[in-house]
């Protein structure tokens with residue numbers, strides 16, 4: 001039996017993870033989890049209702065007030081997070097297959113971009129446990145003044161479907177390092193790796209109630225978390241629409257802190273003096289990795305007119321060679337979109353590009369070759385002659401669709417780059433070091449890559465400008481989201 005078959009056979013109907021064990025929902029609503037690449041039913045998860053969310057938040061609160069985790073010796077916490085990292089490592093094959101099955105991404109990407117970052121995140125934040133501390137501050141008068149860095153309390157991590165395990169970990173690992181208790185809510189479409197992660201947390205020795213998982217829809221489970229009076233902080237990754245709902249919920253309830261990692265329409269700017277081969281390769285995977293369902297997708301290719309045609313010829317050649325299909329097959333380059341809804345959305349954008357006069361160079365339709373007809377596959381699509389004001393140059397498509405835009409001068413490139421509501425990431429390709437740094441300073445985005453694309457490291461902060469959100473995941477900066485600073489004054493005389 002293949003490993004994938006074994007993973008599938010092990011899948012039982014899932015429950016909520018509350019207070020260190022799997023518990024049934026008090027309601028009877030179930031959600032089917034389906035493999036988008038084949039249409040195959042995988043299992044069910046509960047749609048947690050308000051009472052379920054109350055139980056999960058109460059478990060997190062109890063563990064927080066009992067100090068079962070935050071009060072533990074730091075060296076022990078550090079060791080547990082290291083052990084958790086090792087446990088994920090030991091189970092990495094199972095986790096990557098599970099991620100591929102529920103998401104439709106190729107298994108190589110599930111391993112490289114979900115499981116490996118999860119392993120590294122717990123290792124990295126284990127190292128922070130003993131390094132989060134306050135300061136003594138010289139103040140006027142006869143006083144000792146010092147600060148304490150305290151965990152913010154009960155954190156809800158609300159996670160999307162495109163990188164389920166990676167993003168759940170980006171929330172969980174720094175929150176645990178800071179001493180918080182956590183309720184995770186994965187996307188209703190991709191809950192399985194997060195539930196498995198919760199089990200591994202227990203196996204590693206994290207006390208009960210510190211990590212909880214509630215599965216369910218956004219309008220039920222998600223909203224219950226957003227409106228909960230006893231959640232101190234929401235760490236959210238997802239769409240701008242949901243971000244607005246969460247800010248509103250916070251403002252109408254307990255003013256819980258909210259941090260937001262949202263969408264993007266990221267510019268990848270190519271000057272003629274770049275390393276052509278590297279730029280083509282990165283531009284290609286910048287948009288077609290994870291079937292384009294990436295917040296940091298290089299979805300706008302800004303090409304200097306001197307290399308425009310030649311660059312696009314090479315991109316189209318690669319796109320025509322990309323094998324689209326079975327995500328579990330090691331030879332596949334691109335898997336299935338997450339759902340029919342997402343596929344239809346992408347196809348709708350392709351139609352809008354054609355209508356607005358962009359030139360379709362390749363792809364542009366659903367892929368129904370052989371067994372691909374059972375899933376939601378879209379051919380890698382490239383448009384040229386895209387104008388900055390077109391819908392396909394302004395809105396996040398979240399699929400394998402590239403919009404190529406011509407430019408002449410650096411100033412024009414900057415104006416186009418900054419001309420959307422988003423500001424998540426960006427890239428500049430040139431050997432001219434002065435130009436590169438000038439561009440890096442002028443682009444309004446949370447990351448600028450120079451002569452590379454999609455550089456990620458657990459140690460380096462990630463997050464947006466403008467409507468791509470605020471707050472940062474990863475690195476030391478993420479810890480600020482999960483801590484409060486307390487100023488203590490002692491009269492010395």
Ligand code: NAD
Pocket residue numbers: 158159160161162163167185186187188216217218219221222223226237238239240241242243245246261262263264294295396398424
């Ligand atoms: P989404 O906003 O629809 O859903 C994200 C999560 O929020 C899911 O768990 C969903 O169930 C929940 N949710 C939905 N409505 C809710 C509500 N009213 N209250 C509380 N929770 C609710 O987004 P999606 O479609 O799952 O993901 C795609 C979006 O995520 C894209 O816009 C993409 O750019 C963005 N994204 C951003 C990053 C980043 O780091 N910046 C990373 C990945 C994805």
